[in-house]
Amino acid sequence: xxxxxxxxxxxxxxxxxxxxxxxxxxxxxxxxxxxxxxxxxxxxxxxxxxxxxxxxxxxxxxxxxxxxxxxxxxxxxxxxxxxxxxxxxxxxxxxxxxxxxxxxxxxxxxxxxxxxxxxxxxxxxxxxxxxxxxxxxxxxxxxxxxxxxxxxxxxxxxxxxxxxxxxxxxxxxxxxxxxxxxxx
Numbered sequence: 001x002x003x004x005x006x007x008x009x010x011x012x013x014x015x016x017x018x019x020x021x022x023x024x025x026x027x028x029x030x031x032x033x034x035x036x037x038x039x040x041x042x043x044x045x046x047x048x049x050x051x052x053x054x055x056x057x058x059x060x061x062x063x064x065x066x067x068x069x070x071x072x073x074x075x076x077x078x079x080x081x082x083x084x085x086x087x088x089x090x091x092x093x094x095x096x097x098x099x100x101x102x103x104x105x106x107x108x109x110x111x112x113x114x115x116x117x118x119x120x121x122x123x124x125x126x127x128x129x130x131x132x133x134x135x136x137x138x139x140x141x142x143x144x145x146x147x148x149x150x151x152x153x154x155x156x157x158x159x160x161x162x163x164x165x166x167x168x169x170x171x172x173x174x175x176x177x178x179x180x181x182x183x184x
Contacts, residue, residue, distance in 0.1 A: 005174040012167025019160035027156050030084045030149045037077050038142055041101075044070040045135055048108055051115065052124050064112075071105070086152065093148045097141040104138040107131040 047070055050063035078098060085091050111131050114123035 005171070005178070008170045008174055009167070012163065012170065015163045016160060016167065019156060019163055023153070023156045023160065026084060026086050027149065027153045030081070030086070030090075031146075031153060033077060033081045033084060034142065034146045034149050037074065037081065037097075038139070038146065040070055040074045040077060041135070041139055041142065044074060044108075048111070048127070051112075052120070052127060067108075074101070090145070090148050090152070093141070093145040097138065097145050100134070100138040100141040104131070104134040107134045 044067055047063050047067035051060050051067070055063075078101070081094065085094055107126070107130055111123045111127045114120075114126060
């Protein structure tokens with residue numbers, strides 16, 4: 001009876017360890033990375049916008065540099081996120097985000113080209129029109145990815161709770177069987 005009880009405890013703890021490892025090793029890093037990407041997209045849009053306001057050339061140059069630095073951070077965070085993908089649904093959402101972000105980058109590059117050519121009015125029109133729309137598509141794709149990751153977190157949490165309940169129930173049953181067997 002003690003052997004069966006020990007095996008049940010071992011299996012339960014092993015299963016709980018698997019659920020915990022899934023949460024801490026994959027789900028939490030994915031949630032953090034997706035959140036970081038969301039923040040970086042907002043920062044990029046803000047820095048890009050600062051190039052269009054009335055300000056000194058030094059302020060505009062600083063905004064351009066910050067936007068370029070942020071774009072590099074987005075690229076690195078996107079590459080790092082790819083290593084965390086754990087299922088087909090997440091991969092699909094990630095691929096959609098990558099596609100939409102590439103289109104947004106292209107639109108931002110077109111705006112920058114207009115600025116470089118001395119066409120600030122055209123640059124502003126594009127920035128507040130097509131570029132904004134494409135940025136929103138990239139943000140929406142990222143929000144979808146975050147939704148997928150949140151669902152993974154909820155599933156992992158539910159799995160851990162279920163494993164704990166099953167292990168606890170089995171332990172109680174085994175203890176009761178041991179007590180009844182000892183009284184008989």
